[in-house]
Amino acid sequence: MTAPETLRFENHKLILIDQTKLPGELAELVCTTVEQTHDAIRRLVVRGAPAIGIAAAYGVCLAADDPDDRESNDESESDPRSRYIHAIEYLATSRPTAVNLFWALDRMRGVVESTSVENLKDALVAEAKRINDEDRQMCHAIGRNGAPLLSGIDTVLTHCNAGGLATSTWGTALAPIYHLHQTGQAPKVLADETRPLLQGGRLTAWELSQAGVDVTVITDSMSGSLMRQGVIQAVIVGADRITARGDVANKIGTYPVAVLARHHGLPFYVAAPTNTFDLELDCGDDIPIEQRGRDEVAAPHGVGIVPDAAKVLNPAFDVTPADLVTAIITERGVIQQPTGESIARHFAEKCSGHI
Numbered sequence: 603m604t605a606p607e608t609l610r611f612e613n614h615k616l617i618l619i620d621q622t623k624l625p626g627e628l629a630e631l632v633c634t635t636v637e638q639t640h641d642a643i644r645r646l647v648v649r650g651a652p653a654i655g656i657a658a659a660y661g662v663c664l665a666a667d668d669p670d671d672r673e674s675n676d677e678s679e680s681d682p683r684s685r686y687i688h689a690i691e692y693l694a695t696s697r698p699t700a701v702n703l704f705w706a707l708d709r710m711r712g713v714v715e716s717t718s719v720e721n722l723k724d725a726l727v728a729e730a731k732r733i734n735d736e737d738r739q740m741c742h743a744i745g746r747n748g749a750p751l752l753s754g755i756d757t758v759l760t761h762c763n764a765g766g767l768a769t770s771t772w773g774t775a776l777a778p779i780y781h782l783h784q785t786g787q788a789p790k791v792l793a794d795e796t797r798p799l800l801q802g803g804r805l806t807a808w809e810l811s812q813a814g815v816d817v818t819v820i821t822d823s824m825s826g827s828l829m830r831q832g833v834i835q836a837v838i839v840g841a842d843r844i845t846a847r848g849d850v851a852n853k854i855g856t857y858p859v860a861v862l863a864r865h866h867g868l869p870f871y872v873a874a875p876t877n878t879f880d881l882e883l884d885c886g887d888d889i890p891i892e893q894r895g896r897d898e899v900a901a902p903h904g905v906g907i908v909p910d911a912a913k914v915l916n917p918a919f920d921v922t923p924a925d926l927v928t929a930i931i932t933e934r935g936v937i938q939q940p941t942g943e944s945i946a947r948h949f950a951e952k953c954s955g956h957i
């Protein structure tokens with residue numbers, strides 16, 4: 603069975619799997635405007651750092667047909683170039699942490715600034731499709747590069763969803779698992795349920811079980827005792843932003859898993875394409891962390907579980923310092939024990955072979 607596509611662009615429409623409805627319903631959401639794309643990213647209809655970037659790139663293309671823009675009396679708004687720049691700036695406000703969003707929008711801005719107005723619409727669609735295709739190749743390359751690290755392992759733990767639903771295809775953290783699965787050698791996967799929005803329990807469990815990979819969902823508080831019992835041999839997660847010295851922002855709850863892995867002497871791997879690096883930031887404390895609404899924690903599925911008088915914290919991400927990371931797997935290779943120097947070398951080296 604071929605897996606449904608996380609997102610695609612057809613007849614100048616952006617079609618997304620509505621991830622808020624999984625696993626109960628496999629429904630699609632069609633975006634025809636920039637506004638709808640912004641809303642889909644903000645509501646996590648489409649989520650995961652690479653997928654957010656790709657969706658935003660396609661979202662820029664929708665500015666061409668946006669009825670709000672066409673009806674605008676503002677002269678600057680009817681100029682195609684400023685309409686696209688406006689869309690880019692607006693989409694950049696959808697979520698703050700995943701740097702892939704800004705990376706993809708910068709590529710789209712480059713096209714707006716370097717293309718004649720008459721060719722702009724087609725050139726933007728072509729660039730968004732290139733971003734999408736490159737992501738597909740990067741996922742497969744991460745799968746190849748990461749597979750030796752997980753080969754022979756019985757059980758691996760992952761947090762959140764860094765799989766096909768977070769990218770155009772295999773994902774990042776799940777890519778080595780899918781790679782090994784092709785030859786029947788995938789490890790068993792433990793998926794942290796990942797409070798509060800349950801990307802692990804809903805999405806990782808859904809896509810791995812669809813693919814026939816052995817997956818077991820655990821609550822976020824179980825991993826420590828399972829490590830102590832020797833059930834887990836390695837941890838692999840994705841990333842939303844990695845700094846120049848290797849600090850990693852990823853879904854809230856990743857940092858405690860990294861601490862637990864260190865305590866139990868287990869490898870803690872991060873898998874991410876090079877466009878998840880923000881080389882302008884050195885320290886992870888400078889990564890903007892998205893703060894989301896109270897109800898995601900206090901009233902999941904509309905059912906209140908926290909008294910009104912109590913305050914709630916809901917940061918969507920945390921930062922794992924580089925010294926807790928055993929290796930970062932990218933489409934170019936593996937950075938063992940990431941530091942500022944090893945990351946700079948990774949970027950300086952010519953990409954060997956194909957991605």
Ligand SMILES: CSC[C@@H](O)[C@@H](O)C(=O)COP(=O)(O)O
Nearest residue numbers: 649650651762764768840841853
């Ligand atoms: C390949 S996706 C990597 C990360 O984006 C993923 O682990 C994650 O934290 C996603 O968070 P989300 O809030 O679901 O967008």
